[in-house]
Amino acid sequence: MNVTTFGIMLWVAVIFPLLLAIPALHSRLPWPRYIAIIPAIIVTLLPGEFFLALPWIIFESELAINGEMRWILTMTVMIWLIAATSTAFSKNDISNDRTATTFFLLTLAGNMGTVLANDLVAFFCFSTLMGYGFYGMLIQNSNAETHRAARYYLWCLIAADLLLFEALLLAGFENNGLHFEIVPTTMAEASSSLYLWAVFIGFALKAGIWPAHLWLCTAFKSPNLLPVLLLSGVPVAMALLGAKRWLPFGESAFFDSGILILMLGMVAMLYALLKFATHLSSKLMLLAWITILMTGLFVTALGYGLAYPSEWVRYQHYLQPFIVIFVVCLTTATLIFARSHAVPQISSLELQSKSKLNLNIIKIQHWVNNKYLQLKLSSRTSWVKTAKRYQRILFWQKPFELTIGWSGRITMLVVLGLSLAWLAS
């Protein structure tokens, strides 16, 4: 096989699971979830670096693989093999039906494409596919918790895609090509803070980085969701990878933005540590807080890298292994903890039998809970007051509303929106 044939294999690794996602196809095959991964396994085994650009594809997008990305691809393949195995032995019938397989394969295709993408547009296309596929997987085994998680995730995804699209437009405007080798450099030259923040917030929403972590926590709360929990590491990892590939690290200093991002990462870590200390009873939730802690650490590193580009150049090679180790650890921990999620709350009798150290931790936990609860109650009281005040205002608005009706109100809203847009422009 020559390099062109290898290049074709890159596209096969993406298109094959995409085609298999059609229910009429995968329902006729044994183990479609395993079969769909085979081309990606072959790609990981092929030697050397290679790529394939198809000139008639959207914006002449390109897939490629190099030494660094081979590690990420290998990790991705492993996770998907584990996920396929876990669903194959799942007692839950729903997770093995045709629709679930479709979403599994769509997410898989999106994930493989995201790893192999060599330009911004391809990455964006595949990460969107992965995102919506993952939403389908989350909501497929729908109980109240997963439903909530999926809804949060969907809104995060839409907002993230919009921001990334705006970033793409800025990059497309500044550049002739959209390759990963070109864009970060030229965007650094253009010193586009708007691009930087759009990319950062976009991927932060996709990764569930604090304070956009709600979907991640809720997903971890739900029972019987081993495959989904396994795969929740995938969007997180891909978003982190995306942030690394899209942002202009090591090119020029974005001191203010970098420090802000660094601080955000530190706050996220602090928050995760606090939550960790107060939620010792649920092992699965611990995994959620660990994930947020690690993403916080990653964000801190990103902020530091943006603020101090020379330091980034020195330490950047640690980042990819960090993502790999993080996802592998998360996957392993999920596998271990997922089945024993129903840990009961600690009773007073058990409290007595705990060691002194444990007791102190639990006391701190209760203290934080009480403080938090009081804070929540007091804030709730202020909310009630505010709501009542607005109610009074609304009373005076009523006659006005009755006269103008829905369409009038909508029009006024549009006028207001456009005025704001004009002011912003």
Next chain:
Amino acid sequence: MNWNTWLPVLVVISSMLPGLIIFGLAEHRVRLRTILNLFGAVVKLFLVGWMLWGVYHGQHFETRLMLLPGLELVLRAGPLSLMFITLSSILWLVTTIYAIAYLEDSPNRSRFFGFFSLCVTATIGVALAGNLITFLLFYELLTLATYPLVVHRGTEEARRAGQSYLRYTIFGGALLLIGTVWLYSLTGTLEFAPQGGFLSEIGAEHHTSLIIIFALLIAGFGVKAALFPLHGWLPKAMVAPAPVSALLHAVAVVKAGAFGIVRVVYDVFGVEFATDLGVTGPLAWLAAFTIIYGSLRALFQDDLKRRLAYSTISQVSYIALGVAIAGPIAAIGGIIHLVHQGLMKITLFFCAGNLAETLGIHKISEMNGVGKRMPWTMAAFTIGAFGMIGAPPIAGFVSKWYLGTGALEVGQGWVLIVLAGSSLLNAAYFLPILHRAWFRDPPNNWPHEHDFGRKETAWPLLFPPIVTAVLALAAGILASAPFSPLEWGQIVAQREFYKP
């Protein structure tokens, strides 16, 4: 007269002749009517393909027939008109297949298909028109040919919708006529001039008149293009059968209006001159307003077709926005959206028709679990809906990309906010439909279910939305391929902005 002179006329006649014959057919002559319909559609597609190939290789196709002294009926094939007629011809074929199955047992089919063919004839005439008077003639023929289709069901609601449609379009036609006559009196010509319009030589003393003429022409076309506040007829017209809705939104009426706006800005005024007159800015703002307004109104509709209608109001204004931004890249975005929106919207209307015809579903609140019952239909709907949102790599993404980068190119960053807002609203009104269809449990009984055996619906009803969904997907994924809408859009923009 040689072949190149006759070809534009033949393209027009290829649908008109079958239409006229169909009018005379008895109701029970189903097979002959079907053959005539399909024959006309296939012949037209073949002729358009021929013309497309010729224009791509530099051939010139033009027909001139004397109407009145000084006024000619001109049919001319250029890159812009070919984009439109290719779209119309392809979609006419699939819509005909769909309509034959959809109206299988309904009365007055000869009347329906006769006007259906006339409607496409008028659209092709609008696309090929080489001057404003030819455009106006076919534009008014389009009004007359679509009215019987809107009122086809013969119900009181249909009659009211038809009246509303007539009121709006006749008003628009009158404005258009006044504008055209006024323009003729000023210039003595109405010939479209593809590279910069024909008004740039006019003295500054007439500029106020030209601004008013521009407003009249845009208002005239804006009625059919459903620009705010002239959009009122469109949601009401949803009472018509699904193939008519598809025709109105994707192939003929709305597109003819949007195409008219493109013609006025590019071939009558010229982008440069229109910008100097200061008329493109207000048009851009009006289009932006309509984009957001249509999306907001769509949010509150429970009737599926009405939601799609408001979505059309929003989406068609992308075309006007792309043209009004007055830059080469945004122009590509606007022009290709003419094709992209057609492919995506017709898919959605076919699917809506399938749901109504197969399960009796008309409202979004009735769509729970319908994806499990009709997976192929809903898969096509999903592609269309994601395309409308602008999700990559479906066609809508490519349009929004060019509109966005085009706006940045000419320093109109506010357009990005409008695009983002519109995408967000599109997601807000399309994703709940998909959620209901795919993730909720189906009811025990559908509102009015037809039995199609093991199939989800009749094959001729299923085939068209799948084809158009695949085309919408292909227009996005294969955007850089030869003969793609994007390539034609680039040719048109090049012709308009980079003069030899």
